[in-house]
Amino acid sequence: MSKPFTEAAGIPVNDSAPVVTFSPVVLSVPGRIADLQIKVSAPSTGSDLPVILLSHGHGPSNFVSSLHGYGPLANFWAAHGFVVIQPTHLDSKALGLRESDNPEAPLFWRSRAEDMRCILDRLDQIEAAVPGLGGRLDRSRIAAVGHSMGGHTVGMLCGQGVTDPVDGTEVNLADPRIKAGVLLAAPGKGEDLAAFATEHYPVLKTTSFATMTTPALVVVGDNDWSPAFSDRKDWRSDAYFLSPGPKCLLTLFGAEHGLGGVAAYDAKETTDENPERVAALRALVWSYLRTALYPEDPAWPAACAALMDTPNPLGIIECK
Template sequence: MSELTQSSDAALGAPAPVLSVSPVVLPTPERAVDLELRVSAPAHGTNLPILLLSHGQGYSNHLSSLNGYAPLAHFWAAHGFVVLQPTHLSSRSLNLPPDAPGAPLHWRSRAEDMTRVLDRLDEIEAAVPHLAGRLDRERVAVAGHSMGGHTASLLLGARYVDPRDGGEVSLAEPRIKAGVLLAAPGRGGDALVESAAEFMAFLTHTDYSTMTTPALVVIGDRDDSSHLTHLGPAWHADPYALAPAPKTLLTLHGGEHGLGGVSGYDVAETTDESPERVSAVQRLTRAYLRSQLYAGDPAWQTVSQTLTTGPNALGQVESK
């Protein structure tokens, strides 16, 4: 453990044992398959804030599902959140046909999954031993990586034009009070390479000006995503630059699209594997959400100052 990590841990407190239950199945007749999710929670405590976690895509079959993102889900749960991870219809683990409605990325249903989860918290509590009565339903946040960051942006208020009918789509979820976008897509239009504009047409008309909910946008300064954009790493900062305040941008030094390996432990497709970088993401995201959900909580100020200042800084922060 690095000296910086040890210093930041003082602000976060000791981790708790984590209980994880999956799959929790929510019967959903209007969906191609029932909605399944993993629930991770600290073993003890009450009035626990809720954190919705939206997975990305990628080459692996199960990282993009309720079985992925263990480095984040476990850490957040060990530090006081109840983490709810659905498997979206875009998951390779479901192997839905390419002509299924909404395929291949099911961008709209991803956000609708999260609203369903919030609508059915009673069922989730009943399905998970020792969870009933422990949720703080007034303190809800969302986090997502890559395509999951796009999902989070929709829930936080960003709007898109549905390429199927040209209608503007708003899927903002008012119960969500704060969010974290990890390596999320930037704007569309001329920022996209031709293949991305065809395959991800829903990104073509992106409007972050309506994303009013507080959010932390996390990017890597080496995440060029050349298969999507010709603008380089700066493209991933668009949800910060083009959205109204209050927003915070965290740029990780040396970070590529995996941000050190947030999608799973020892993932072969991570191009910038760095336990220290993952540790920074864990601690900074948790601290940000604590300070947003609990007025006066100093976690963000303390942890961000520790990890992003001085000669050994792991990244840099700007806010508006």
């Protein structure tokens, strides 16, 4: 008989609550090619709820890279006390804009960060649109989480350096309303970008981390390596090593770019399907954000201790 999958892989978390999900909330944004559609997931009870903005990856699937994806993460964090807001960025395959003549295509890297800032600007409108959500958000405790290209988006919100490859201007979209970031399998520094990625995604050639000052957790898989992006096998950990503290690095053993399957339930979006790895990742991110947003909460040190106390730890953590 097989064993059931766990919710949090032995990491201590609070009791879960039923989740209410509402989508789409449609925001008309001047100058945006399409309306900004978002999904909101929230615990059915509670007030003064912290907020996570969750940015999807670029991804090969039609709908996983949209507000419809990342259920294993969004549902868990909402069940454990966060309001999770997920936009569909313009690079989502569902919108059919990747091959357009827009100068930001195919990644729409600037628009992605602007989407997140727009959501923050319009929290009142979002609260009013979602039944039962009004007055329940804690606007002082907001985090951003992103996977892959979503990690690049979160990096920009946290102060990561980017230069527009079209006109050479430095772009600063850091947002002080974001109190903590989580970068999941994000791109590394631009100088080490491989020729293929430089040709197809030139903005990634400009990525730097010296100004990424917002506290952040960087999550990488020790088997997440593609020579199309970099010759360096530790390239995706650059956001930790090359940025100023405070930062933490979670390295998941055996994990590839999908980190066990964070993007969807039972989807072929990942090459390393491992529900227990996903359970550990989402619980560790929850713990990190609890302590980052509520410094008196011991969730993060307790989670780090629990990870190392297991007979076969799924990963290792270091901080600076």
